[in-house]
Amino acid sequence: MDCGSADKKRGFQSSRLLRSSTDHLQNGNSELTVENGHTALVIGLKDKVGILARTLMIFEEYGINLSLIESRLSKRDKGDYEFLIVCEEKADKLDTVLDKLKEKAKYVQVLSPPSEKKTIPWFPRKIKDTDTLARSIVGYGADFEADYPGFADLAYHARRKEFADIAFNYKYGTPIPRVTYTINEIKTWGTVFGKVTELFPTHACREFNHMFPLLVENCGYREDNIPQLEDVSNFLKDRTGFTLRPSAGLISSRDFLAALAFRVFHCSQYIRHGSNPWYTPEPDICHELIGHVPMFADPNFAQFSQDIGLASLGAPDEYLEKLSTCYWFIVEFGMCIQNGQRKAYGAGLLSSFGELQIQMQGMGRQQPC
Template identity: 40%
Template sequence: MFTEAQLYSPVTRTGDGDVTVHLSTEHPGVHDPAYRARRNAIAACALEYTSGAPTPRIAYTEAEEQVWRTVSIELARKHRGLASAEVLAAARRLALPTDHIPQLDEISAALTPLTGFRYVPAAGLVPLREFFGSFADRIFHSTQYIRHHSAPLYTPEPDAIHEIIGHATQLASPRFAAIYEAAGAAVARLRTDAALKFLADVFWFSLEFGVLREHGEIRCYGAGLLSSYGEIDEFRRAELRPLDVFAMGTGVYDITHYQPILFCAESMSEIEDVIGAFFESMDDETPLRARHLPTHANVPVAQ
């Protein structure tokens, strides 16, 4: 079941315009007044944004920049041995800085010539229909806050590191960008919440936590794996299953733990043929039709 809402700290705004990000009691920054005020201010900038306006730029602090430097350098090192060839090629084209946090307009300037995608700010959770639907216009809604400095290699919620190192790296690949766009186009055809959740869960097990086989090794391509210092070391220990859209769309998972079951493609072409084709043809009846398709979800992939 797709539970993305649990990933983001709720954001509220009073009638007077005061913006508050409600961190969980387990959040590393919950007892840091300066961090909480910072999160409120960054969320307020995103809420003030309107389509077509200049993207708000954040004056990141030295502590925030240091978090980015630490994480981006460590993840780049891990990607060299664990990320897929398509991801590595996209990362070279995107050429993210490791010495400072790139602004969203910088990400857009780098992505647009490559795949036509551009970034717009989000205060936190964006409604599923809007978030996925915007892919059809090659728009990605991105948070701008950075995880708490006390735990630079951990975050309980998606932050700019996830949105940029994870998703922007994917979106620098024309092949992945086309799959995102197909998912967005599918949303325009969906009328039921059940079908939208099915699409979101397939996205979770593919574009967020997907792996594939290359030259006899398992490599990752999902943004959730690419941006997680801990989980990228664990995915090869997961139970690997063949791509199965029905199993992916109905899978139950716990977002608070490393994923014990992942779906492994045999190639980048299989991702396009199975996941891309699913998004290209999906409609409200797809979950019902998928239930009757042959399934290999209970057959582990040899590791």
């Protein structure tokens, strides 16, 4: 996985997402101008009689004036509507209102940047708030650039959108929808699974090798089957209290770490394009289930991950950058010494046959943490 290119995409797509959302609602090309002290929201509502009036009553109940309301047919859910609403209140004063809106709306997205005077970034207070994190994506799962494997494959585009929509509409506490994977998708999984598992006995750390057979036994990890996220999530919950939630695309480092504080791991459900099973520019289900999940089933690693997540809550940006960089290198490319030998526990190594061989042969760059 080329994580550097994924990082570059994060910043580009974040700004693009804000522009395209506001432009489309205004049916123009000019950016939405939000006055200081105001907040812009996009709210997705089902096409039901009186639903908008009932939603707007929430603002009235809390004495919040609205300066703009625009509507359009939802691009995410056919037959439903979404509304751009600008309210005369700062985003950091709307926590209660946002909670009320989420009870009625299919999704709520805050478009306005945070107030400059705000010193503590917003963070989730309860596990249900991870629904908000999951929808604050900086790259939707169906958006590709020209060098992306499968860029010209329209069927793959449509398939990726199916997975992204499942994730975007998922709510905490409900079963993760099961997916019927195609023959080609299973073949791609089998190619990766069969190759990397050959190296686990000699290249993976003992904790990983202790958990992986349990996943084979309990979750259907095998060459001819792609495990379902719901089964894997239930297994993890019994082992360490961690759960999976499907991810619709790239999310920010802050949101990713905040979810770890509640022992929630954002997990891709789609699989890389079959034309190149050894490369993916973003984490796919091979990377997540083969590389990450076995370590989240280890109690010590699970506790470490939650501790990092807790440390990130409300942290200033400069602190968060150091914390996320440290955690990223550990969980993606981490290695340790066991019985005098180098062993891997990072998902970027354990889900990549080539990377794992290079590091174990001492050819890659290594640095103590």
